[in-house]
Amino acid sequence: MAVPHRLAILVSVAIACSGACSGSTPAPDSTVRIVSLHDVTTEIVVALGATDRLAGVAEPVDIDGKAAAAIARVPRVGDLESILAVRPAIVVGLAVVAAQDPDLVARLRDAGVTVHLGDPATLDDVYRLVRDVGERIAAAPAGEALAAQLAAQAGAPETPGPPVHDGHRTRVFVYDCCDPPFTAGRRTVLNDLIARAGGDNVFADLNAAWTHVSWEEVVARRPELVVIHAYKYEGQGDAADKERAVRAISALAALRTVVIPLGCSLGGLRSLDGLARLRAAIGARA
């Protein structure tokens, strides 16, 4: 994907410039051994220029190509034993790590390891996560610079067309999978991205993260744009199958769709790519 690559390059250049040109960004503390248990935090650590301090990473699931190349030689970790074996000072990840294995997090803390798990639900949370990770891995200035860079990029009118048409906000339905459909509620990054792009998530009233709803409800809320939440960042992945499932409902068959890969909705650096895609789709409304 071109956009995240551009973003990574921009971020790298920004960090490099802020450090090399002004001399205000000291190099991250090279003694901090870091383990990242989620792709989102792995990408952040790499973007902060701390790849050489990565003592271990969880097996990547859906990671940016540049970050994937950077961590190619970093040991893979997963269970408590493999994490402790690389002697980390800090473990970073997302809250889903604790949800899946709360005992692992408790045992790491018992072993004296600092564990920081973010739980981003908005772009502001993403900026906060970047700053927090930067602070925790002794790269606070780089974290500040990256967060500022992201915020500036999110605000930049880089996409064609206005996000809002004559005061009308586009009604957006997010289709993740399944029958009954699995969709995004209010407490998701996608909900925030849709709002920032000038749309309204038709299930924003649900005080939930991801949940099953009925097709009947989807049709009744008269969406104008369908976000296909695809599970592979590069290429089509499962997007075609999901689009077919949506178009099988006659009331939704003629709607426009936009593919948002999983990596854009998790609350990491690629959220900006998701925002750009949404802005383009909403801005392209006739």
Added chain:
Amino acid sequence: MRPGAWVLVGVVACVVIGALAICVGSTGWRSPWQWTGMIAELRAPRVVLAGLVGSALAMAGVAMQAVLRNDLADPYVLGISGGASAGAVASLALWPGLAPGPAAAAGATGAVLLVRGLARGPYDPARLLLAGVAVGSVLASATGVILVLAPSSQLLRSTTSWLFGGIGTPHWSALVAPAIAVVVGVAWLTAQATRIDRLTLGADVAEALGVAVVRLRRGLLIAAVALTALAVAASGLIGFVGLIAPHAARRLVGQPHRHLIALSALAGAALVMGADAVARIAFAPRELPVGLVTASLGGPVFLWQLQRGPR
């Protein structure tokens, strides 16, 4: 009331519950003659499929209880649920774009064949059940291994909605095969009703009364597995229907299978149609898996049956 009258009541109850299930939904009440896309495309085929799945599971329950001579038997014993789960999860992991139903049906059938093979020799219901527990356990662990190792988080979401049962949103064309299977199932089982009655008296008595016991058992087992596989393929694992519906019918018309089969099928249909309507509206706009609703009813019934013990 006479058994035949109870069957008539069952037909009327089924029609009323089906009509109500079509009228209610997460977006409110709609008249059934308001045949818009919402009713014609989203609600009606779903309600009809719910009825067919309920009938299939209920008849499979009657057949399985007759084969195993145990009122606590349900269509998913003999490793069927384990086989169906393993088949569905493997399908979702390997071919995420395909519906998992056919693989689930194949898994269920394969599991029963394996159980029957392991419990070969003189017919012994206890041996069959124990083999079913063992095979089901092994297949459940295989399902767990696939879930743990599969990389895509979508697999977990798809699997969750499938393992707890869900009618989904079928097209009318998808109802033809289940409808034919249910009609054939009712007709064949009803034709065997007298023989099944004799079988419930014991194999020796049944043989003395002229029943080809081995052939009848085989036929009942095939019918139970076919109907269960059909239901699983259409809607995932919907628990307890095959237990509740035959017991509710048995309380009304007694043990004779002539009316028990038809009334069980109607009770199963009414139960799943009603449960699916509850699943759609209870937490609207969110939707519950229908299996959770039937299980919340079936758990207490199962415990009540355990108190009474096997016949």
